[in-house]
Amino acid sequence: MALVASGSAQANQTISNADLSERVQTSDEWIRTRTGIQSRRVSTPDESLNDLAIRAGAKALEMAHWEPDTLDMVLLATSTPDDLFGSAPKVQAGLKAHNAVAFDLTAACSGFLFALVTAAQYLRTGAMQRVLVIGADQLSRFVDWDDRSTCVLFGDGAGAVALEATSAEADGLLGFRLRSDGSRGHSLTLPQIPTSLPLVNTTRHQCGGYLPIQMNGQEVYKFAVREVPAILKELLEQTSTTPEQLDWLLLHQANQRILDAVADRFSIPHSKVLSNLANYGNTSASTIPLMLDEAVRDGRVAPGHLLASSGFGAGLSWGAALLRWQGPA
Template sequence: MAGSAPLSGPSGGVALVASGSARAEQQISNDQLGERVETNDEWIRTRTGIQTRRICGPGQTLSSLSAEAGRQAIAMAGWEADSLDLVLLATSTPDDLFGSAPKVQALLGARQAVAFDLTAACSGFLFALITASQFLRTGAMRRVLVIGADQLSSWVDWDDRRSCVLFGDGAGALALEACPNESNGLLGFQMRTDGSRGECLNLPQTAQRSPLVGETSHQQGHYDPIRMNGQEVYKFAVREVPAILKTLLTETATSADQIDWLLLHQANQRILDAVADRFAIPHSQVLSNLANYGNTSASTIPLMLDEAVRDGRIQPGHRIASSGFGAGLSWGAALLRWQGPS
């Protein structure tokens, strides 16, 4: 049900060195969606905060977006791709059901790196960041690239006006490096899962079987579109996210006024504002680009992080309280300290 970690690892710390991101080519406004389903800009904006979303164009894939985000992070860090030990891709929408991380590794030219996917939907990036940190803190690896990417447009029912307004495509990446404990950038974390509530948000296999031989049959390999109980997911988020952040801050002896930025999964602006209000964090310290991208699942946190790093809002030494939450149901939180490239 739960997992947590002390403030520093047994052998060393984790430095948050560099970031990158990639944006899908096509942009679809609320009014444009209103040409397909019964909705409008005011209805979407007032309920979600979303104004437009980005959708992969012809020739763009989950792997190509991921590789572009990774290249940017590697370039910011000043690394050679061959110096990477691990490429960890958080995604629920791989190009290949067997995993897209190896393809991304090849596109990056990271020949020395092992690569694999991690699936935890909207919590995926934080879960991947926490997973990658364990290899660094034990000394097993030195440099890791964590990528969060999703192409949800492939799995949305674009005729369902309740859900099609929410989602988009994108990718973000974070370069991590082993460092001394005193420079540690992952100050603490919490992780939770409650599979009994998983049907509130899922992307299930189609319940379709076909004859095989004699009396036997087999499951056809197809999936239904995304299914979501929006009301239940909203109630889950506004209840569980503040709770897990409170636990994290208590365990790290951190007060809300010591946080420079609140960086949450970009699902709904009302959720972001409600969590900030719970901790009396000014809305000016809440990082949000939801209006321009919609919910891009595992990519929302690193995409927003990269945007804030590149425009100068996030500076070395800043403390960032972050939380991812969504399908599973799963949720997690991490207290981060940005270091930047040396």
């Protein structure tokens, strides 16, 4: 599997910490010191999840110099589809990738990494030759904007990577580790509304719909600073890689303190930690590819660079992957 190209899209509205302080009791200093976030992107009323995903995917195809009809698969990692039956087929249609099979994968903030590893298996077996993996989320739909403990954290965005089958010697996925622990899933949920309505006689039926995001921030923080270094350590040992060999640390953009803590655990200079959290907040499945695309386009990530990546979040789920960026031919 070769990582050939990237693309990203940001929601159109920028909401600063100062803006939020006009709605809830908070301040720029309170948010920045606890999270590292200064502003976040929030979708306009006429901006859909599909819009973001299509824009990001199209940019990745443009960088790869691929025609859309050469794609074999579009894999969309999202927890906030426009349609609960699946948004990936609409994204496939929007990209004019008429020959590609398309489906959604849901693993919250770990979604992009899980989707990347899934796509790699199709490419390695020869079943597929070209795959577009997109991470996209619109968490602004499900935030309680009057809850200052969660509303300051999340934003909307999309990121994509174009992947191509290659030889085993040139494979850009050098190793991966994936984990889930549903026994701790109550720490971060977007739960169904627990209501029902009369159906016939004495029977009732469940009513669809979801509550806002529910989060125990302290537990999620402890989970991340414990499990992310542990799984990265496993990955580095599995691949006989030392932290000094890494060009970049590319983590899910949830909290700057988590990013710094993981880097310090491996004595990785903060200058080698990719971070755009300050400008986007936590965009769930899109944070890793959005950050990667930004770093590729500004020249920080170059062909041949080695990246250790980790996604972590609701489920609870977490994972790590060792990646070598190839870039377009």
